[in-house]
Amino acid sequence: MSNFIIINIEHGLTGRLGDHARFSGALRVRDGVIHEMGNLQPEAGETVVDAKHSVVCPGFVNTHHHLFQSVMKAVPEALNQPLDPWLMEAPYRFWPYLNEEGMRTTVTIGLAELALSGVTTVADHHYVYSDRYDYNPSDVLCETAARFGQRFVLGRGGLTHGRPWHRDDIPPAPATSLEHMLDGLSSDVARWHDPSPTAMTRIAAAPVTTIFNLREGEVKEVAQAARHLGIRLHTHLSENDTYVNTTLDRYGKRPVPWMAEQEWIGDDVWFAHLVKIDEREIDMLSEAGTAMAHCPQANARLASGIAPVPRFAERGGVVSLAVDGTAANEAGDMAQTLYAAFILHRTGGQADATTAENVIHWATSGGARALGLSGIGTLEPGKAADLLVLGLDHPRYFGQHDRTVGPIISGGELRLRHSFVGGREIVRDGVVPWLDMDELNEKSLQTVDILKRGAQRAH
Ligand SMILES: [Zn+2]
Numbered sequence: 001m002s003n004f005i006i007i008n009i010e011h012g013l014t015g016r017l018g019d020h021a022r023f024s025g026a027l028r029v030r031d032g033v034i035h036e037m038g039n040l041q042p043e044a045g046e047t048v049v050d051a052k053h054s055v056v057c058p059g060f061v062n063t064h065h066h067l068f069q070s071v072m073k074a075v076p077e078a079l080n081q082p083l084d085p086w087l088m089e090a091p092y093r094f095w096p097y098l099n100e101e102g103m104r105t106t107v108t109i110g111l112a113e114l115a116l117s118g119v120t121t122v123a124d125h126h127y128v129y130s131d132r133y134d135y136n137p138s139d140v141l142c143e144t145a146a147r148f149g150q151r152f153v154l155g156r157g158g159l160t161h162g163r164p165w166h167r168d169d170i171p172p173a174p175a176t177s178l179e180h181m182l183d184g185l186s187s188d189v190a191r192w193h194d195p196s197p198t199a200m201t202r203i204a205a206a207p208v209t210t211i212f213n214l215r216e217g218e219v220k221e222v223a224q225a226a227r228h229l230g231i232r233l234h235t236h237l238s239e240n241d242t243y244v245n246t247t248l249d250r251y252g253k254r255p256v257p258w259m260a261e262q263e264w265i266g267d268d269v270w271f272a273h274l275v276k277i278d279e280r281e282i283d284m285l286s287e288a289g290t291a292m293a294h295c296p297q298a299n300a301r302l303a304s305g306i307a308p309v310p311r312f313a314e315r316g317g318v319v320s321l322a323v324d325g326t327a328a329n330e331a332g333d334m335a336q337t338l339y340a341a342f343i344l345h346r347t348g349g350q351a352d353a354t355t356a357e358n359v360i361h362w363a364t365s366g367g368a369r370a371l372g373l374s375g376i377g378t379l380e381p382g383k384a385a386d387l388l389v390l391g392l393d394h395p396r397y398f399g400q401h402d403r404t405v406g407p408i409i410s411g412g413e414l415r416l417r418h419s420f421v422g423g424r425e426i427v428r429d430g431v432v433p434w435l436d437m438d439e440l441n442e443k444s445l446q447t448v449d450i451l452k453r454g455a456q457r458a459h
Contacts, residue, residue, distance in 0.1 A: 002424060003031065003047065004049055005028045008026075009054075010024055011051075013057040013058075020380075021357045026040040028040055029420075034381050054417060055392065058376075058378055059388055061321075062337075063291070063370045065323055065332065066091070066126065067106060067107045067126070068095070069106070071106040071444060072091060072327035077089040082303045083302045086302055092171065095174060099133075100134070100140065102451070105443040113333060114323070117336070118414055121151040122151070122153070124152070127208035138154055142154060148426060156185050157207055158176055158185075160214055160215060162174075178214075178218045185203070200422075208236065210262070235271060238256070238274050241276060257284065270320070273292075275304050275306065277312075283315060286312065286317035291319070291320055291369060294309050295324035296337065300340070301329050310350070319366045321367065322337065335412070342359045356408040414430075
């Protein structure tokens with residue numbers, strides 16, 4: 001269905017700011033691209049989508065996730081822990097026991113959650129690569145995303161040394177040599193990377209956490225290798241005070257100026273979190289066009305803090321939104337992330353710190369900028385038809401004076417009537433048509449069981 005017209009659009013959000021934030025009328029798609037918008041009539045024989053009592057907006061772009069964690073939710077030992085012990089108790093406790101079937105299951109769960117909460121583009125940060133695996137996680141990730149029909153950016157990670165856990169029951173992190181990591185990156189680029197502005201699959205260079213998991217010279221080497229390959233750079237940065245204090249102790253500098261010295265700054269870089277950044281760091285990042293993947297729920301859940309998002313946006317910084325791995329955020333639900341971003345920043349005492357228009361802009365256009373996908377992110381002629389039709393047929397939305405912002409500011413599960421990627425429908429009436437949920441549920445139980453047994457044996 002890559003040629004169609006959406007009619008009766010009363011509540012349209014473009015993902016743009018200012019006078020262009022809203023639209024109404026109709027929207028015509030030709031060959032997967034938005035052809036025209038406005039006062040249009042269906043042509044003879046044209047497929048029609050009726051948007052009566054619905055909101056039409058761009059598909060959401062989730063710029064940071066760890067799909068392998070979708071079978072590591074609600075781990076009791078990790079549930080009430082801050083970031084550093086949580087890392088041990090959740091992802092690093094279980095990674096060795098994720099076989100290929102388990103990997104496929106966890107990726108399917110995560111992508112299903114995202115698809116059903118309006119995500120049309122996913123950036124996954126995967127850093128668990130090991131000789132213990134008899135499969136390449138990158139292939140499982142990219143193949144599964146292709147099955148869902150979502151655009152997929154794989155942040156191909158890795159680490160050259162793990163943090164010391166000082167615990168016998170936690171397996172060491174899957175460290176490899178830098179050469180091995182860069183070889184894996186090059187072969188993933190050769191197999192999967194498409195540089196086009198509407199790519200379905202891309203690769204980025206994404207060491208897990210540069211400050212903790214690479215040695216000093218290696219950080220710059222990764223940046224240079226990535227630019228040589230023509231790919232973007234991604235990592236976790238300044239998620240909590242430990243990042244800042246470690247960088248200050250080790251290098252006498254705060255994380256952003258130190259990373260800038262390692263050539264990790266520019267409009268081809270996006271960082272997850274940036275919770276602990278000062279005014280100078282905000283200026284450096286916004287001037288360079290380096291984007292933030294704001295993960296409000298994981299930052300709250302792990303007691304890391306609240307990123308200075310309104311300030312960063314005010315200074316011209318590129319803000320995008322992200323769910324983050326679900327070992328630190330028990331649902332991979334992007335609509336919840338929009339709601340969290342909308343409400344959380346007001347706790348600082350400023351009721352207009354965020355608006356619904358800002359939030360949808362960050363979740364769509366901001367995400368596209370962070371990932372360098374210039375052909376998506378807004379609804380305007382010439383952009384790919386990545387868009388959502390969100391029903392307002394739930395009492396949550398009844399009584400709202402401005403119904404257009406309902407799905408952004410009310411929270412709760414979306415009424416996802418249609419989700420399109422490049423004009424191809426990937427979700428209809430809250431269902432991924434090819435996906436057997438009962439089977440996925442069974443597989444999730446089996447995978448959790450395998451992980452638990454593996455961890456128990458190590459105890
Ligand atoms: Zn993360």
